[in-house]
Amino acid sequence: MADAVQDAESKMKKGVESTQKKFAGIRTGRANPSLLDPVMVDYYGSPVPLKQLANVSVPEPRMLVVQPYDKGAMKDIERGIQKADLGLSPMVDGGVIRLPLPALTEERRKDLVKVVKKESEEGKVAIRNVRRDAMDTLKAMKDKKELSEDIVKAKEEQLQKLTTKYTEEIDKLLAAKEKEIMEV
Numbered sequence: 001m002a003d004a005v006q007d008a009e010s011k012m013k014k015g016v017e018s019t020q021k022k023f024a025g026i027r028t029g030r031a032n033p034s035l036l037d038p039v040m041v042d043y044y045g046s047p048v049p050l051k052q053l054a055n056v057s058v059p060e061p062r063m064l065v066v067q068p069y070d071k072g073a074m075k076d077i078e079r080g081i082q083k084a085d086l087g088l089s090p091m092v093d094g095g096v097i098r099l100p101l102p103a104l105t106e107e108r109r110k111d112l113v114k115v116v117k118k119e120s121e122e123g124k125v126a127i128r129n130v131r132r133d134a135m136d137t138l139k140a141m142k143d144k145k146e147l148s149e150d151i152v153k154a155k156e157e158q159l160q161k162l163t164t165k166y167t168e169e170i171d172k173l174l175a176a177k178e179k180e181i182m183e184v
Contacts, residue, residue, distance in 0.1 A: 004141075005158050008134035012127050012166040019123030019170050023177045026116060030180065031058045031101050035088075036066070041080035043073055053077060054097075064088075064099040071095055104181075112181045120174040124167045131163045 024034040039050040050056070054068040054077055066081070068074055078090045078097055091098045104112070138155055141147045147155075 004134045004137045005155050005162070008130050008159055009162050011130040012162055015123055015126040015130065016166050016169050016173070018126070019119060020173055022119045022123075023116060023173060026112060026119075026177070026181075030061055030183075031064045031099075033058060033064065035086065036064065036081070036084075036099075039080050039084040039086070041073065041076050043076055050077065050080060062101045062103070064101070066090075066097040066099065067095065068097075109181050113178055116174060116177050116181065120170050123170045127163055127166050127170070131159050134159050 024032065025037060033051075033056040036050050036056055040047040041050055041053055042048075043053060050066070053070065053073055054066045057065050057067070059065055066077060068077055074092060074095075074097065078092060081088060081090045081097070081099065088099045088101065091100070135156060138147065138152050138159075142149060142152045
């Protein structure tokens with residue numbers, strides 16, 4: 001039987017990574033290629049992730065430039081970006097698509113902070129659920145006499161330390177993202 005504590009730790013790490021990915025997809029005033037991660041392009045009849053069809057660069061803080069590998073896919077890529085509903089207006093400029101990022105209003109920044117806080121809370125809840133499941137596993141093992149009470153106590157303390165460590169990690173990510181959103 002795999003160690004419940006190690007199993008829980010790997011699930012907690014995944015929870016933090018998931019929260020981090022969700023944060024990356026939240027648009028701030030600053031350009032970031034990961035903003036286009038959810039964009040799917042209808043390429044010869046099949047949905048393909050944008051990053052497989054084009055290079056995305058950040059030439060300046062409020063601009064993304066999409067350079068298709070296949071110039072024939074330009075219209076499809078432009079359509080895909082518009083369909084993704086990211087609030088960006090693609091401008092075709094020669095062989096590239098420019099995506100200027102509009103400045104965020106104060107109200108929109110506050111809304112984004114609320115979204116980020118909600119995402120971080122969901123991440124922490126997921127981590128606490130992992131802890132609860134691992135605790136249940138340990139209790140079941142104790143009841144079946146597979147583990148002694150001392151070992152279960154020690155493992156529960158380990159789980160609590162891990163839970164604290166990973167929830168604090170999410171708090172740090174939240175603070176950094178909040179600062180980035182409120183930066184004018």
